[in-house]
Amino acid sequence: MNFTALSRVLEERKQPAYRLAQIKRAFFVEYLADWNELSVFPKMLRDEMAEKIPWNTLKVIKTQTSPQGDTVKTLFELSDGKKIEAVLMCHQDERRTVCLSSQVGCAMACSFCATGTMGFTRNLTSDEMVEQVLYYARFLKKTGERVSSVVFMGMGEPFHNYDAVMETVRTLNDHEGFNLGARHMSISTCGVVPGILKLADEPLQVNLAISLHSAIDQVRSKIMPVNRAYPVAKLMAAVRTYMEKTNRKVFFEYLLLKDINDREGDAIALAHLLGPDFRLVHVNLIKYHETHAFEGTERSDRIAFLRRLHELGVPATHRITFGEDIDAACGQLAVKEEEMKLKKTTY
Numbered sequence: 001m002n003f004t005a006l007s008r009v010l011e012e013r014k015q016p017a018y019r020l021a022q023i024k025r026a027f028f029v030e031y032l033a034d035w036n037e038l039s040v041f042p043k044m045l046r047d048e049m050a051e052k053i054p055w056n057t058l059k060v061i062k063t064q065t066s067p068q069g070d071t072v073k074t075l076f077e078l079s080d081g082k083k084i085e086a087v088l089m090c091h092q093d094e095r096r097t098v099c100l101s102s103q104v105g106c107a108m109a110c111s112f113c114a115t116g117t118m119g120f121t122r123n124l125t126s127d128e129m130v131e132q133v134l135y136y137a138r139f140l141k142k143t144g145e146r147v148s149s150v151v152f153m154g155m156g157e158p159f160h161n162y163d164a165v166m167e168t169v170r171t172l173n174d175h176e177g178f179n180l181g182a183r184h185m186s187i188s189t190c191g192v193v194p195g196i197l198k199l200a201d202e203p204l205q206v207n208l209a210i211s212l213h214s215a216i217d218q219v220r221s222k223i224m225p226v227n228r229a230y231p232v233a234k235l236m237a238a239v240r241t242y243m244e245k246t247n248r249k250v251f252f253e254y255l256l257l258k259d260i261n262d263r264e265g266d267a268i269a270l271a272h273l274l275g276p277d278f279r280l281v282h283v284n285l286i287k288y289h290e291t292h293a294f295e296g297t298e299r300s301d302r303i304a305f306l307r308r309l310h311e312l313g314v315p316a317t318h319r320i321t322f323g324e325d326i327d328a329a330c331g332q333l334a335v336k337e338e339e340m341k342l343k344k345t346t347y
């Protein structure tokens with residue numbers, strides 16, 4: 001919901017200030033699904049508001065639930081017809097994490113990523129990001145659960161949409177609203193240095209995750225074009241500034257790609273790179289969803305790589321993989337939708 005436009009309409013209608021508070025509560029705390037459920041409003045006012053300000057701007061196109069029921073992926077259509085996706089991951093404990101998109105498509109062109117093949121279309125507004133989270137909040141409400149963390153790891157590079165992403169963080173953090181602690185939100189970047197430095201000066205304690213995938217420039221530049229602008233040394237210098245200023249742990253995402261970044265030399269390079277900062281780093285090894293261009297590292301080699309990192313002193317774990325059966329890797333559903341559209345127009 002666009003709260004700026006809403007405030008304007010309420011003001012024009014000379015509504016008392018508590019009306020806005022009632023709507024905010026219904027939206028962010030009670031997770032009501034539409035204007036019809038707002039029974040504290042007179043019906044006439046409700047109908048008028050519904051006409052002027054849509055409660056939701058995202059339309060659900062498709063939802064996929066994994067056979068285990070631990071992953072729910074949703075393809076949304078935006079008001080301009082563009083498609084984005086978000087994923088709910090239900091951990092074995094109580095944690096319920098929403099992975100949301102910050103852009104339609106992405107300009108970063110990482111070669112292992114389905115979204116990277118789409119190119120960049122546009123930034124999402126903060127309202128569109130917040131609505132992805134609210135959609136899952138309503139979904140979980142049915143079982144008495146709630147969203148416990150949010151990660152900006154879906155489609156897009158969050159630091160290329162910095163202001164709207166931070167507005168989303170502040171909105172979700174608002175203690176009188178959704179009230180999600182900043183420590184329960186993580187921003188994942190492919191390594192956009194100015195964004196890392198900017199985040200270091202933010203008052204909110206949001207987590208930072210870096211999609212590293214290789215500590216070796218030649219390898220990283222091949223799979224992540226961003227490395228040509230911000231090579232590994234430059235990236236680490238920014239990460240160290242961030243750690244010095246915030247004293248917060250930084251998470252490094254490392255997708256294991258067969259014979260590309262999973263060799264002995266890759267483990268050693270990673271240990272050298274992170275070595276001075278082991279206290280404040282953690283490496284998440286990720287199994288590759290084989291969808292695009294590369295082969296993932298086999299299970300036994302993934303275990304061996306992790307063991308080697310531990311021998312070298314690197315704090316690392318395997319990240320639990322969600323939703324392999326339902327195209328849950330970033331951008332897969334949206335790319336499939338585009339392919340379907342293409343097929344329809346070709347035949």
Ligand code: SF4
Pocket residue numbers: 106107108109110113114115116117154155156157190211330
């Ligand atoms: S991995 Fe992230 S930054 Fe890279 S292309 Fe995909 S969405 Fe963009």
